[in-house]
Amino acid sequence: MRKVKVSLAELISKNKEELLKDKALIEKIEKRVDEK
Secondary structure, three states: OHHHHHHHHHHHHHHHHHHHHHHHHHHHHHHHHHHO
16 A cells, blocks of 8 residues: 555655646747737
8 A cells, every 4th residue: 555655745746846847838839929
C-alpha cells in the first residue's frame, strides 16, 4: 500500500510540474499573439 501511495504522490508531483511547464508555454504563446 505504501508503494502505491508513494507512486501516486510522485505521479501527482510530476503532473503538477508538467502542468506548470504547459502553463509557461501557453503564457509565452499568448504574449507572442498579443505582440502581433
